[in-house]
Amino acid sequence: MPAALRVARFADGARFFHALLAEDGLVREVEGDPAAGFGPPGPPHDPRGLAWLTPCVPSKIVCVGRNYAAHIAELRQDAPMEPLLFLKPPSALLPPGAAIVLPRESRRVDYEGELGIVIGRAARRVPEERALEHVLGYTCVNDVTARDLQEIDVQFTRSKGFDTFAPLGPCIAMGIEPERLVVETWVNGSRRQSAPVSRMIFGPARLISYISNVMTLLPGDVISTGTPEGVGPLCPGDEVSVVIEGIGRLTN
Ligand code: ZN
Numbered sequence: 001m002p003a004a005l006r007v008a009r010f011a012d013g014a015r016f017f018h019a020l021l022a023e024d025g026l027v028r029e030v031e032g033d034p035a036a037g038f039g040p041p042g043p044p045h046d047p048r049g050l051a052w053l054t055p056c057v058p059s060k061i062v063c064v065g066r067n068y069a070a071h072i073a074e075l076r077q078d079a080p081m082e083p084l085l086f087l088k089p090p091s092a093l094l095p096p097g098a099a100i101v102l103p104r105e106s107r108r109v110d111y112e113g114e115l116g117i118v119i120g121r122a123a124r125r126v127p128e129e130r131a132l133e134h135v136l137g138y139t140c141v142n143d144v145t146a147r148d149l150q151e152i153d154v155q156f157t158r159s160k161g162f163d164t165f166a167p168l169g170p171c172i173a174m175g176i177e178p179e180r181l182v183v184e185t186w187v188n189g190s191r192r193q194s195a196p197v198s199r200m201i202f203g204p205a206r207l208i209s210y211i212s213n214v215m216t217l218l219p220g221d222v223i224s225t226g227t228p229e230g231v232g233p234l235c236p237g238d239e240v241s242v243v244i245e246g247i248g249r250l251t252n
Contacts (some may be wrong), residue, residue, distance in 0.1 A: 006248065007038055008171040010050040018055075019045065020169055021248075034120055034136050034172070035219035052096040054168040055139055056118055056220040061088040061166055062211050063114075063143055064241040065156070067226025068198050070139050074229050083202045086156040087102035088143070088224070092166035100252050102236060107235050109217075112216045112227035113185030113193045113242035116141040116174045117204050123217040131208035134217065137174035138181070140242040141224040142167040147233070168222065172249040178204055183228060184243040195228030 006021040007030065010192040019027035020041045027050070028041035034056050066072045072079050094100065102109050120136025143160065144167065150159035176199055185193035202210070207223055217223075233238060243252040 002099050004173065004175070004246070006171040006173050007055060008140055008169065009053040009055050011053055012023050012045065012050050017054060019120055033220070034118060037120070050192075052170065053171045054063055054093050054095050055170070056168075056222065057093075058090060058220050058222045059218050060215070060238045061090065061092070061141075062215075062224045062226060063088055063160065063215075063224040064202065064207060064226040067202055068195060068228040069199070069201065070195070070229035071227055071231065073151070074231070078200060081181060083207055084210065085214070086160060086166070088166045089161050092161055092163055094164045094167040094252060096169040096250055097165070098167075098252060100142075100167065100234065101143055101162070102234065103146065103162045106149055107214065108148045110145045110147045110231045111185055111187065111192070111234055111240045111242075112231050113142035113183050114141045114143050114224045114227050115178065115181060115183055115244060116168065117208065117222070117223040117225065119208075119217045119221040120219055122219060123208060123212040126209055126212045128205045128209040131205040131212070134208060135204070137172040138176060138178055138217070138244070139168060139172050139222070140170070140244050141222065142185075142242050142250060142252065143224050144234075145231075152159050167242070167250055167252045169250050170248045181246060185230065186241045186243060187232070187234070187238055187249065192232055193228055193230035197225070199228065200225060
């Protein structure tokens with residue numbers, strides 16, 4: 001495929017399909033999936049009337065904690081010597097446009113805008129210098145977190161794992177270089193986070209290699225690479241968007 005293609009996934013009634021996003025706002029259906037790759041685009045569709053889905057269906061979402069120095073400082077914690085990993089369950093996935101549910105167990109639910117890496121080729125113990133060969137593309141993730149529960153639990157499973165706590169999308173952007181991307185989060189039209197992903201402590205190649213030494217990364221799996229500074233709470237009715245230019249806008 002040529003560079004900088006953006007593939008989203010839609011439902012038309014009971015039928016699910018991937019489609020290329022075009023600059024004119026139309027979508028063009030493509031055959032394929034993250035494992036097989038995508039075929040040539042078909043005729044244009046008007047996306048109105050289609051339901052947006054998450055652009056892939058990961059077997060697991062591997063998240064990285066404390067990966068930006070300024071975010072570590074705002075949490076008053078120490079920088080890790082190695083990547084700090086945790087998992088979000090696939091049941092937490094939420095497509096673009098759908099509502100995050102603030103659970104009754106928490107009094108403080110935060111947004112965390114993050115760059116997501118989508119795996120295209122299975123990765124098991126891959127060296128860092130070959131790690132990027134396993135990337136299909138990049139997406140936006142909101143690592144929604146029940147901050148109060150995170151502070152009292154030893155593990156992050158509960159605080160990060162509620163249903164709807166893994167908004168993902170709007171698309172997989174392929175053929176882009178992540179180094180120059182900037183992650184932003186907007187709440188009700190005001191910008192709350194903005195940081196170049198180059199400020200990550202552990203970059204994409206290091207993360208893929210490190211994680212693949214623990215667990216096999218499968219096509220469609222997502223690595224959420226950590227959030228920069230500026231995290232904050234969400235209130236009922238808020239509109240939150242994770243925006244990465246070159247990928248798109250994930251609004252919930
Ligand atoms: Zn996070």
